[in-house]
Amino acid sequence: MEPWIVVGLGNPGPTYAGHRHNVGFLVADELAKRTGARFGAPKGMRAEVAEARLGPPPGAARLVLVKSRTYMNDTGAAVSAVLAFYKLAPDRMIVVHDELDIDPGQLRVKFGGGDNGHNGLKSIRRSLGTGDFYRVRIGVGRPPGRQDPANFLLSNFPASAKADVAIEVDRAADAVESLVSVGLERTQSAFNS
Template identity: 65%
Template sequence: MSDSAPWLVVGLGNPGPAYAGHRHNVGFLVADELASRAGVRFGAPRGMRSDVAETRLTASGIGGVGADAAKVILVKPRTFMNDSGAAVRKLAAFHKVPPDHVIAIHDELDLEPGQLRLKVGGGDNGHNGLRSLRSHLGTGDFARVRFGIGRPPGRMSVHDWVLSDFPVRDRTDLALEVDRAAGAVEILINEGLAQAQNRYNS
């Protein structure tokens, strides 16, 4: 990995309050948690089509300062999910971030709720946000934090499932899972993929 490059941590989701609580928006929730930990707020840089918050990460955590601090750019694209890559490509070019310093946080149908998996590379498994990132970055070789949401019950369509809110009874568990995913991002940047997988892959 290109050690001196900044990290682009991309929460995938759809913009606007109508989508805020949807399963498809877990990436936004994790990005918000990281910003909260760092004590930074999202702004909308001119021409970037994203909400962006910049911070630094040290061994002591996100928002830290020191000689070992890595620059971290938290991103919530303002495009819809299926065009996320266009926003990410602009930011990556502007900040000179190579694909191996991009981390995408996304909902994952093939993992049960409460499961988390980290990996680098692979296909998009029907996920429009990942497909867009691969297309615009020209590679799939970026890190993914896969946040389990499970498959829809009965005959419910995948589309309806991902664009529906988490039930109220699951909100406490959801907060814990968002916290875990944010921790996984920090370990991934600080200690590398293998360490993050050992600690968080469930």
């Protein structure tokens, strides 16, 4: 059975670890923790990759968890290298990312669509020539007042939101598992808020 590529979007390095823009990395880490998978950095991939299995053998779904080692604006290069290595089409990929137009505490799952100004999605679409892949979109909300959206995304979640963020990361990981196990329609019914 072909694996699913699960890409958590974020920026590499400790400086960015707690930023809203890195919530996709947090979900990839949660999925690795759940499955006992460990990230490594294969040569030529420009990404950290962990191979995992969902469920007991022999019917366990294979996941390839991916965290780009490039910055968000160049994520497409890493993603296209991973898809090429595994010889998979974009429709076997789930991208997990932050979404300004969704309120905190909510998430949406969909297939295809535009990039909505998200630089990671823009880079992936440019590299692959298509937006036809699954997305798990985690709401981070709009910045307060006149704060620049880029500065908002490249800032840490407030300490007071730590427990809520952990819940949302957990729900997003559940949504990825659901997409792989039962498909888009049932996942949307269960998770889209």
